[in-house]
Amino acid sequence: MNIKLIDVAEVIRSKNAGPYELTFDIIFKEWSMFDIFVEHKLITKSLIAGLYGIKEVQVMNIIEFEPAKAIKATIERPMASGDIGETDVYGAQQHAPLLSLEFNVPI
Amino acid sequence: MKKMTILSPTAILGYGFPMESFEKGMAKKPDVIAVDAGSTDPGPYYLGSGKSFTDRKAVKRDLNIMIKAALKDDIPVIVGTAGGSGAKSHLEWCGDIVREIAVEEKLKFKLALIDADIDINLVEEKLDKGLITPLHPVKQLTKEEIKQTTNIVAQMGIEPMVKALNEGANVILAGRAYDPTSFAALAAKHKMNLGLALHLGKILECAAIASTPGSGSDCMIGYLYEDCFEIEPLNPIRKCTTLSVAAHTLYEKTNPYILPGPGGTLDLTDTTFEQVTENMVKVSGTKFIPSENYTIKLEGAKLIGYRTISIAGTRDAIMIKEIDNIIEAVNERVEDNFIGQLDDYRLNISVYGKNGVMGQLETIKDITGHEVGIIIEAVAKTQDEANTICSFARSTMLHYGYNGRVATAGNLAFPYSPSDFKAGEVYNFSMYHVMEIDDPLELFPIYYEQLGG
Numbered sequence: 001m002n003i004k005l006i007d008v009a010e011v012i013r014s015k016n017a018g019p020y021e022l023t024f025d026i027i028f029k030e031w032s033m034f035d036i037f038v039e040h041k042l043i044t045k046s047l048i049a050g051l052y053g054i055k056e057v058q059v060m061n062i063i064e065f066e067p068a069k070a071i072k073a074t075i076e077r078p079m080a081s082g083d084i085g086e087t088d089v090y091g092a093q094q095h096a097p098l099l100s101l102e103f104n105v106p107i
Numbered sequence: 108m109k110k111m112t113i114l115s116p117t118a119i120l121g122y123g124f125p126m127e128s129f130e131k132g133m134a135k136k137p138d139v140i141a142v143d144a145g146s147t148d149p150g151p152y153y154l155g156s157g158k159s160f161t162d163r164k165a166v167k168r169d170l171n172i173m174i175k176a177a178l179k180d181d182i183p184v185i186v187g188t189a190g191g192s193g194a195k196s197h198l199e200w201c202g203d204i205v206r207e208i209a210v211e212e213k214l215k216f217k218l219a220l221i222d223a224d225i226d227i228n229l230v231e232e233k234l235d236k237g238l239i240t241p242l243h244p245v246k247q248l249t250k251e252e253i254k255q256t257t258n259i260v261a262q263m264g265i266e267p268m269v270k271a272l273n274e275g276a277n278v279i280l281a282g283r284a285y286d287p288t289s290f291a292a293l294a295a296k297h298k299m300n301l302g303l304a305l306h307l308g309k310i311l312e313c314a315a316i317a318s319t320p321g322s323g324s325d326c327m328i329g330y331l332y333e334d335c336f337e338i339e340p341l342n343p344i345r346k347c348t349t350l351s352v353a354a355h356t357l358y359e360k361t362n363p364y365i366l367p368g369p370g371g372t373l374d375l376t377d378t379t380f381e382q383v384t385e386n387m388v389k390v391s392g393t394k395f396i397p398s399e400n401y402t403i404k405l406e407g408a409k410l411i412g413y414r415t416i417s418i419a420g421t422r423d424a425i426m427i428k429e430i431d432n433i434i435e436a437v438n439e440r441v442e443d444n445f446i447g448q449l450d451d452y453r454l455n456i457s458v459y460g461k462n463g464v465m466g467q468l469e470t471i472k473d474i475t476g477h478e479v480g481i482i483i484e485a486v487a488k489t490q491d492e493a494n495t496i497c498s499f500a501r502s503t504m505l506h507y508g509y510n511g512r513v514a515t516a517g518n519l520a521f522p523y524s525p526s527d528f529k530a531g532e533v534y535n536f537s538m539y540h541v542m543e544i545d546d547p548l549e550l551f552p553i554y555y556e557q558l559g560g
Contacts, residue, residue: 011354015358015359016147016148016359017359017360017361018147018242018359018361018539019147019150019151019536019539020242020243020244020245020536020539021244021361023357023359023360023361025354025357025358027350027354027357051470052468052470053467053468053469053470054468060243060361061361061362063362063363063364065353065356065357065363065364067349067353067356067378067379067380068350068353068354068356068357068363069350070353070354070357072357072363074361074362076243076244078466078467078468079466079467080151080535080536081147081148081150081151081536082150082151082152082534082535082536083535083536084411084453084455084484084486084533084535085453085455085466086466087457087462087463087464087465087466088464088465088466089148089149089150090148090149093464093465094464094465094468096464096465097470
């Protein structure tokens with residue numbers, strides 16, 4: 001089955017988690033879809049690293065948060081919020097690459 | 108106490124709230140009105156410069172309504188991270204607003220101001236003793252960096268606010284404080300469940316953002332019991348759902364199960380979210396686990412120079428194709444022109460339509476749009492030097508003869524005259540470390556003032 005993340009997620013967002021980290025939240029519409037993503041471990045450190053052109057060690061964690069039907073990923077910011085050359089002080093517009101994610105799930 | 112009611116009027120003091128929601132909240136007979144007034148989110152400038160990111164008139168409007176209502180019902184008002192960043196100048200800024208309100212409204216009350224500035228010498232001493240740890244991915248502090256930091260604050264825990272309540276303060280303005288503390292302080296004074304009180308504070312600090320449709324400028328109310336808390340919005344257009352409340356727990360956090368704070372950690376491993384009514388959610392199971400050593404988070408910002416920017420655009424397809432080469436050439440020309448005279452500067456030309464939003468994190472390399480926006484940014488040791496670099500880079504880019512150029516009259520469209528803008532001081536975060544302390548009260552002195560009468 002081909003799944004587009006944008007079709008199954010209610011919220012896809014990014015935000016600072018303090019000035020040195022960026023955190024991404026994917027909140028699913030349906031439990032069944034959250035379960036599929038968790039079961040097949042579709043969101044991985046290597047996937048996030050690839051989307052943002054960073055090393056896997058810069059992806060701090062991937063966490064499944066069941067109470068919110070959510071999966072979140074946190075990365076180290078390449079530059080701290082507000083440093084010279086940094087482009088997004090609040091970190092609220094770094095989610096875009098997630099919008100075009102597609103998965104092929106064997107179900 | 109078996110039940111405590113906590114009213115949170117707005118997500119950030121100065122963001123406002125509808126009077127109708129506030130009055131509905133007051134009708135629920137809250138035991139305290141609490142609000143968070145700050146964040147590091149707007150970046151290092153506000154902490155470094157000592158200025159507020161919120162507007163004075165808007166802050167005064169919110170405080171005026173809150174203080175009058177609280178005094179009438181004889182309940183306390185608690186403000187965390189006053190003035191936006193919670194350094195001394197921010198606290199004084201907010202204090203002046205409260206004093207003004209007391210005079211104008213002829214109010215009589217006891218004001219407490221809790222200072223959160225940390226002395227540079229103490230930070231050096233703690234660094235020497237190995238009691239300062241960087242928060243990943245920050246590097247360890249150096250003495251030089253400590254000296255350059257203009258404002259150092261620490262996030263206070265709940266203890267200084269509890270002390271101010273015990274000493275009879277009606278209005279408490281705290282400097283930099285851990286966000287949930289202003290909401291949980293009264294509960295801590297009455298020895299209620301601290302884990303639940305702090306978790307409720309985590310949600311209330313953003314007021315109606317945790318409801319759906321969310322809003323940063325509307326009220327939320329929480330009811331704390333011995334074994335759970337309940338939360339609901341006060342505007343009938345909003346609802347709290349298990350999803351909206353649980354989702355808010357994720358917001359701006361690295362790990363939503365383990366939330367470290369001053370003196371311990373909130374553990375959400377066994378937390379449950381239950382829908383009680385159509386718009387009210389019940390939360391239980393959150394625990395506070397005290398840490399072995401009491402640590403507080405230090406925040407600091409230092410001045411790194413002055414900024415001047417110029418905003419322009421181009422719609423020329425040949426120019427857009429050549430943009431990387433043009434930027435490189437402009438950088439070289441500027442460097443060459445001022446060599447030996449003005450070397451210590453940063454010139455940063457960003458291209459919107461290419462990677463203006465995501466910078467280093469952008470993986471799409473091609474420009475597909477028909478026009479791009481350009482910001483020329485110069486940062487140097489003085490405003491004059493920043494003006495020089497920006498001006499020279501702008502004129503160089505305007506007339507640069509790039510490869511294949513057809514439009515020879517000028518390369519840039521400037522939307523404004525003057526084309527260059529002085530943006531003033533530039534700061535960056537220089538401190539984001541935890542520091543071990545012996546006593547949660549020692550670094551946060553409380554000053555009292557009897558206002559009115």
